[in-house]
Structures are given as structure tokens and as C-alpha cells.
Amino acid sequence: MSLIIDFHVHASLYYAWYPHLIEWMQPVLPTDAKTFIDGTLTPDGARKFFKEESGLDYCVALAEQSPITAGIMTNDATIELCRAIDFFIPFASINPHLVAEPVKELERCVLDLGFKGLKLLPPYQGFYPNERTVYSLYAKAEELGIPVMFHTGSSVFAGSRLKFGDPLFIDDVAVDFPDLVIVMSHSGRGFWYDAAFFLAGHHENVYMEVAGLPPQSLPKYFPDLEQNADKIIFGSDWPSIPHIKKNIETIRKLPISESAKQKILGDNAARILGLNTEVEQR
Numbered sequence: 001m002s003l004i005i006d007f008h009v010h011a012s013l014y015y016a017w018y019p020h021l022i023e024w025m026q027p028v029l030p031t032d033a034k035t036f037i038d039g040t041l042t043p044d045g046a047r048k049f050f051k052e053e054s055g056l057d058y059c060v061a062l063a064e065q066s067p068i069t070a071g072i073m074t075n076d077a078t079i080e081l082c083r084a085i086d087f088f089i090p091f092a093s094i095n096p097h098l099v100a101e102p103v104k105e106l107e108r109c110v111l112d113l114g115f116k117g118l119k120l121l122p123p124y125q126g127f128y129p130n131e132r133t134v135y136s137l138y139a140k141a142e143e144l145g146i147p148v149m150f151h152t153g154s155s156v157f158a159g160s161r162l163k164f165g166d167p168l169f170i171d172d173v174a175v176d177f178p179d180l181v182i183v184m185s186h187s188g189r190g191f192w193y194d195a196a197f198f199l200a201g202h203h204e205n206v207y208m209e210v211a212g213l214p215p216q217s218l219p220k221y222f223p224d225l226e227q228n229a230d231k232i233i234f235g236s237d238w239p240s241i242p243h244i245k246k247n248i249e250t251i252r253k254l255p256i257s258e259s260a261k262q263k264i265l266g267d268n269a270a271r272i273l274g275l276n277t278e279v280e281q282r
């Protein structure tokens with residue numbers, strides 16, 4: 001048995017989402033958004049939904065500091081939630097424009113609170129990944145040995161600035177921080193699939209994550225999927241994508257090798273997150 005990991009779960013409670021986002025996701029949810037989100041983000045609800053119904057072993061649980069576009073679920077609120085749900089792996093959110101000392105906040109999140117990674121959302125937070133002002137954050141993440149995840153590609157949320165989602169700017173970060181593990185969320189969704197695929201193949205520590213992409217279309221977006229199988233990571237984008245189980249089943253049916261499927265569904269994420277699959281399964 002190998003682990004199945006969802007690398008992209010928004011751990012924002014209902015209050016933390018702006019009304020227009022709730023309105024946008026409501027049509028695909030099985031029940032009203034407040035019940036679905038707050039009912040699932042409890043110890044019992046999470047175990048039932050993510051583990052029993054969806055078949056996941058772990059979820060990367062994301063904080064959110066995007067006051068212009070999406071909402072705010074603070075790092076402190078996120079860690080409190082993750083402490084109650086033992087298979088949630090917390091990733092901090094730091095908006096470099098909103099925090100006086102981003103490096104100190106990252107240290108606090110990782111060393112004091114126990115976060116295991118950092119998520120940055122350049123199109124929502126208004127900066128290019130290769131701006132020198134954020135380099136100190138990467139240096140600290142590299143020193144702490146935690147992965148940094150970037151939103152790349154499109155977003156439909158009002159206030160997003162898509163130019164900041166071009167994966168090409170991540171090339172500089174990968175060159176300047178060769179030991180930093182970088183995860184490109186959404187794999188350059190929309191107009192940058194080629195760039196994301198190339199970067200993941202080119203840089204040893206750069207990964208693609210496929211949250212929000214229809215899994216049956218992966219071979220269309222990335223014709224040589226198998227070639228980067230070591231660098232592709234499954235993610236759902238819950239709650240706006242609530243059918244996690246169906247997406248896992250679709251990946252299991254893709255025309256690629258069994259080992260490639262397992263790498264995508266869990267092995268690559270487990271390696272990045274330092275989860276020892278051998279030991280976990282005993």
C-alpha cells in the first residue's frame with residue numbers, strides 16, 4: 001500500500017471566504033457551502049470526508065492571506081484547525097505586502113507553530129516570484145528545509161493579476177535557490193502548461209501540482225506526462241473541487257504506467273513532505 005496525498009486543500013472555514021467566492025463554488029457543492037465547509041473541517045467531518053469517502057491518507061492544508069481576492073484564514077487559525085485534524089499538514093500563508101517582517105513570520109510559523117511549508121499566491125498578493133524583496137523569504141525557507149508552493153496560472157477571482165502567475169518567473173528562484181523545493185500549484189493553468197512542464201523537467205527541485213485541472217485532460221495538457229512522473233503531484237483544490245474520489249479514480253485510469261500513477265497520487269508528495277511511506281505502512 002502506498003500513500004494517497006492531496007497537496008491542495010483550502011483549510012479556510014466558511015467565515016474566511018468572501019461571499020463572491022462562496023457564490024462561485026456553491027453550484028458544484030453537494031450541500032450549502034457553510035454546512036459543507038464547516039461540517040467537513042472538524043475532526044469527525046474531516047476523517048469521514050477526506051479519509052473514508054475520498055481515500056486520502058494526508059492533506060496539505062493551506063492558510064490564506066489574500067484580502068484583495070479571496071479572503072483571510074490566518075496562520076494561527078489554520079494551525080489550530082490542523083492540530084485537531086491529525087492528517088492535515090499545515091502550510092503557512094505569508095503576504096509579503098501585509099507583514100512587516102515576513103522572514104520573522106515564517107520562522108514563527110515553522111519553528112513555533114509547526115507549519116511544514118509555505119504557500120505564496122503571487123496573482124492574489126501582487127508580486128512577481130523573482131522580486132528581490134521576497135528573496136529573503138526563500139532563503140529562510142531553504143534554510144528551514146521547507147517547500148514553497150506558488151499559485152501559477154489563471155484565476156477567475158476578481159482582483160487577480162494574472163501576469164504574476166507566469167511560471168517563468170519561478171525559473172529565477174530555482175536558479176538562485178537550488179536547494180529550495182518549489183511546487184507550482186495548478187501547473188501554469190491555462191496559457192503556461194508548456195512552461196511549467198519544462199521547468200519541472202529542467203530543475204531538480206521544481207514540481208508541478210495539478211489542483212483544479214480536470215485529471216482526464218492531463219495527457220492533453222502534458223502530452224509526455226510519463227516523462228515528468230517524478231515531478232507531478234496530485235491536489236484537489238477542495239472545497240471548490242469537492243469530488244476528490246472521482247479525480248483519484250480518473251488518474252488511476254490515465255494511459256500511463258502504474259508506477260507513474262502512484263508517484264503522482266502520493267509518492268512524490270510523501271518525499272517532499274518527509275513522510276516515510278515504508279514506516280507509515282507498518
Ligand SMILES: [Zn+2]
Nearest residue numbers: 008010211237
Ligand atoms: Zn487553491
